[in-house]
Amino acid sequence: MINNDKLNGTPNSSFNFYGIQLPALDSVKASRRNVTLTLNEVNGYGFRWRRIQVPDKHSQWKLKQSILLEPIDGYDGPPRIEEFHFKIYPGDILLAINNIDIREMNFRVLDNMLKNMNSDTIELTVENVPELADIKDLEEDNNENIDNNDLNLPQSSLDGTEYKNIPENKQFWLSHKNGYIMCELIERMDNGRVRISIGNKELIVDESDIDKANPFNINGINDVSNLKYINDTTILHNIRQRLGCGLNYTDGGTRNLITILKDDINSGSDLKKLIPKIKGVRRNDMPPHIYSKAQQVLRNIQSTGRSQGIIFTGGRGSGKSYQISCFIEYLINVGSWSKNISPNIVNDVILLLDIFGNSPSIFSISSTNYVKLLSLPVENNGTISGLKIETFLLDTEKLISSTSGPNTFHICSLFFNQIPEKLREELFLNKIDKPKLLGNNEINEEIDNIFTWKKLEEIFDNIKFDESKKIGIYKILGAIFHLYQASATTGDCNRSNFINISHAEYAGKLLNVPVNDLYEVIFKGSLNNDKKPAVSSLMERFKMSNKNQSGIDALGSFIKNLYQEMFNSIVGHINEIFTPKNSTTFITLLDYPGYNSHINLINMNITSDLSDFINNYFNERILELSYDIHFKNAGEFYTSQEVDVELNGPIINPSYVTRLFDTRDTSSKTADIQARSNRKKGLIALVEEESMYPGGSDIGFVNRIYLHYDNCNVIKRDKDKKSFILSHLLNNFKTKYNADNWCRRVQPSKSGNAVVPFLRLIATKDENFSNLFLPILCPKSDSNVQRMRRATQAINTESGNLKYGSGYFSSIVCQADGVINSILRMSSIYMIHCIAPFIKTTINNSKNNLKLSTNDVMDVCFVRKQLKAIFILELIRAYNNGYPERMIYINFRRRFNCLLKEDDNYNDICDDRICIRNLFTLLNLPENTYRFGMSNLLLKSNIFNMLEEKRDTMLSSTMIEFQRMCKAYIYNMKRKENEIKESAICIIQKNYCKYKLTKNDPWIKLFYNVKPLLGVMQHEKQVTEEALKIKNLENENSSLKLSKIKLEERIAELEMQISMEMQNSDDIHKALQNIIDEKNVLEVALQELKDIQKKSTLSTESVINSSISTTPTETVNSSIMEELNELRDNELNYKITIKKLRAEMDDVRRELENVQSTNTILIKKQESVNELEKKCQEKIENILKEKENISKQRNDLNKNFEKQRSELQALKNENSELRLNNSKLRKDFDELKLSVVPRSTTDLTSDNLQNKRELEKKIEELEDELEESYEKNEILNQNSNRLMLQIEKMKNQISREMEQRENEMVDLRHQYNKRQKMFEEQIEDLNVSNKGLSNQNRLLEEKVRLLESEHSENEMRQSNYKFEYNNLLTLLRDKEALLSHERENSDSKKLLSKYKMLLEDAEHRITITKKSNVSLEMELSDIKAQYENAISSKHTAENKNRQLKQDLATSEHEVTLLNEQVYKLTSQVKQLIEDKKQENILKAEMCETIQDLNSIIKKLQDEIQSMSSDINYHSKNCVDRHKYCILELKVKELESKLELEHNQNQHLLAINNLKCDEIEKYITLNESSNNTLDKERMERKHLMDKISLLNEDIARFTKHDLDNKNKINNLELEISVMTATIQSVKSDLKLAENRANALNNVLESRIETFDDIEEEEEYDIQENIINEDDGQISNDV
Structure with missing residues (x-):
């Protein structure tokens, strides 16, 4: 590193200006270029793409959506100049396609645009960003997957914290690569874009990427149909929330259940604890569980008495078999079973079928390989009375393909590894060291631990299998092991033989057949007794194709069919033992092998086989069945009931894919070759045709698929020539099929057809095999085999006897139709959708699997695809829009009439509708929750549940009383029984006492000893006679069995002959039709020749011009087709957006309906409240009136009281006056006393005092x-x-x-x-009917009298006949004794016995031949009549041909002129061809020179690279001093400038911050004032704006749809006109060429005939001359 101090110490760095800054760095320049790419059959245009979010500097570094490209084949090394404009490099961002800007284009429009590109070249405008070159986490096959949005965001957590900061109106789910996440909606933009925010980031995404979120309180509910906003993400989030809480089940309506199987499945004891909690509970009170569905099915079958069907859907490893076992376990613990069958037998039967029909696979240790219909018959009292099993589509290929993987059946490993030693020696299995049938499988050890030999023997004993049947099964399994160990030589089967003959001998010993018979059956398809091979007429067609089956294939087909018949016999024996005869109602469970379409999601090189192809086809049929049940049949029901309900199904109809599989070849009888080639055929028809063609192969089959379905989006090419890619389950999963050995497996087999007659031969020799194969060799009328034969006959009659090529797939389609028809017969069908949370495999080293998020509960993307595959969103919307509960009016009134008991007036109403309507008005039900149909009442499920609750509350008291009465009745009955028992005990005790007294009496002892001997003596004769009769009947039965087997063989031969003759008649019919078609063609040709005569030479010139000018029309057609495809794609996108908007509108409508319903209910309640108020006011008025009356009465009472008071005062006054008077009187009396004599004073005073006191x-x-x-x-x-x-x-x-x-x-x-x-x-009607019945009764009485008289006469005749019969028997016995005496004495005894045997055989043969001759004569007469009609039609056709030949002779002159013109044209064409050849030669030379130049350039480039590496090395190691000094000076200058600019920036930032603070203050004031106004306005107009926007969008979309439809119609009209003109021109050209060729052939034939005639004439002349010379010589001699 360079030291900064040293730099600052230089003289140039002494200045230091303030504000000097360094210049800003330039951004990385993204080079923009145009790239032209060519179309490839395998990789398309050689690139894949995805969406990413890139920060944009022009928009303040906000994330911007862009499209990143990457080459499919990868890229190594630096870019080359010659490939710069012809190749995609890592880090390229797409800007335009064919000069069309795609930066603002919708994601789905771009995807459809790239898919529908059909041109050979494409021009892209690309911009390279080197920073994006390191992004390499693209998946291999996600270049066209719509669900991969590639928005690499974290997965949404299960907590509700992310809801808190976002208002409820703006909560949305954003779907991305890892799943989904909560986001906030900011604004809606144009072109279907939306601005959202996730945390602190803002994104612009498509509107289809977001879904409305539900409130936090609703998430995790039991039923998904009760959500407020229903879309894919809300359904998935609800399931995920429940799964995080440990709840594996969620309801999707009343008849759909979604189950997710986890690793930590609850144990059996934990599940059994739930059974008593769910038993007898109502539907509304039960949680979503498999047990609740079982309870619902039981209740429905007990209440209605109709059959119920349950379908378990899902892929491999999703847990269908586990859910079926849980369902059956609930029925075992809850349901009542009859004495014929114990509940544990059902589990034993299922386990036995799993041992024989299951095998390990990639996704599970035990996966089912057959379709199983398990039906439990239910009687009228609700008891389960038996078991019935039907099996279809057993994949027997697992036996032969065991060497390629762990695919053998469980019985094979269990039989070879755990069989006892005695059986091993008896079956010669000790001679096999390493069985080829098992292969090298590691999973067999785990299977041996699960399934044991003891368990299998216990199951056989429980199911009541005899030892003979067991031994027969063991022998056949041992024979299969030995036959596969013997193997066969390669080459033609007629010339091949066994390699290991010893193992073949062991197989013959086990089957009681010599090796030669095995050789004849396996390699020649015939038995020693038969002169002709036991094969169908299809083998003759197969021989006509110059093909033949190899020896290994013949052996494999024999083994597969033998195992198939053994499996069918086991199922037949189970049905014979456990199925009741008279049963009409069933609980049927459908189990089938799930789809393996998700196998390509694992990063393994695994391809699917023909068996996977068949299983996926059956899964598509089940998907079509669910579509028909929920949408098609429901729509038909609503139309029949005249109820308007909108049921919007999925955009892609499942029947499209199923018809792509099984569309039949209806053009086989047409003579037009173009019609045959143009009509599309299904993949089944293509395989069969290719297998029957002389040069057919697997590569040819794949090429024919691409030829027929080149423009199909479902089928796509692959790199391998023998493989193709097919999308399944509504285009959610793509599977890669390898078509290796498909044609070989489809071809008919002689050995496979010879298995049934071979089993008949074995059954006659061994009792074990006869007991085992009785259900197959002698099937009942109700058996599955007979039903399949009738179904095939019905299908053949419906299709007009159109036969498939080999019959292999006809059986598959027929069996699938039979299963689906049996399910559709059920009155109610339940769908249980099993979903796997992760992709799991049984392979140990599964590091190449999908990247699973171990922290999460499930793989969200994988579960989303599974939910889309079963169109759960459309099902729930249809459930909410429709009325799932349906009842007849009478039944509804009977059930809910208890709610009207309070009002007796309603019980007298005769019309049920009026009564029900009155009930609904009383209950205040909203009108949108029910509909009145023509015959049924339609209800929502919540209304039905509410009515059931009210009914239960009403009937609870009556039910309690009824139970009390029942208990009292039972108690009284038991009491009476106890009384009877007590009396019986007393009688027995008395009798015993008497018996003790008479016990030792000798006469009684003698009586008891003699009495049983008398009965024995009487019955001995009867026993002997019955034993003789039984022996005679057994002998007759054995003879009849042998004769029956012979007759069946003869019938089979006659059926073969009849089929051959029927085919011959069909061929004759086809020949007649071909003649008629040729006749029609010739008539058309005549008319066209007449037209051409009128047109003359100008028509030929117009034809030439039109043929030359076809190229611009083709270009126009191609451009029109491209526009059409674009319009279709746009239409699809519009449909998707319209569907979303409709869903939102439906949600809004539902909310409005709910609001309206609540408003109506509130209005009704308000009316009732108003009425109550009125009543209360009236009561108050009455009370006030009463108060007034009371006040009046009170006043009156007060007045009376005052009057009485005044009277009392008057009385008191009087009383006071009386007292005064009394006092006065007393005083007077005292005075008188004083005046009396003094003697009596004392006495008087005492008396007065007493009187006074008394007074x-x-x-x-x-x-x-x-x-x-x-x-x-x-x-x-x-x-x-x-x-x-x-x-x-x-x-x-x-x-x-x-x-x-x-x-x-x-x-x-x-x-x-x-x-x-x-x-x-x-009464009048009854009287009339009674009169008629009385007359009938009289007639019947007379008939009874006549019959009684006839019966008496017959009895008399019978007695006479018996007497005569006894006489005749005596005479016969005498004659037989005489004959026996004469035979013993005679010498010709042996001769007579031989002659008798010969006579009996001859008579038997004569009768058989007579019958066959009669049938053959009848058929021959019919064929002769048809032949005579054909000859007559042939004569008429010959006459017409003569007339046509005459007409052709007249037109020969004109054809010569045309020949001249054609000759000129051919000369011109030859010249053009020669010119093109010269040009091609020049091009080849140029290519060679270019290759040489390229090699020279490569050499030069290598030299330049070596030189450049040397230069770089020298430049790195050495430094120029002068340059170094200059660079140091420049660095100092730059540092000074940087400092200046830095100071200036700081000053400006300070000023800017002050201004920003002021602006923010003003903004806050404005915002606060505006927000208060806006909130009030927005709250008022929010709903109106939403509705107006939705209406405008709908109007806009409808206008766009109408415009698009008009454009499409115009374009289709133009295309039809163009195609009509092109076809007319082509037909004229073809006719002219055909006529020219015909005339040339005629002329050449005529010239040859003239030459031959001239040569013959010359030869005759020469012979005459020679003869004359010989004659002269002879005369001379």
């Missing part, structure tokens, strides 16, 4: 009585007044009640009169 007492008593009487009078007056008031009130009430009752009586009279009339009419 005083009496007076006091009288006064008391007066007071009491006064009080009583007051009380009586009060009571009388009260009674008068009550009497008046009662009179008023009685009068009112009388009026009401009179009105009710009038109504009741009217109703009863109506009912009486109705009943009278019904």
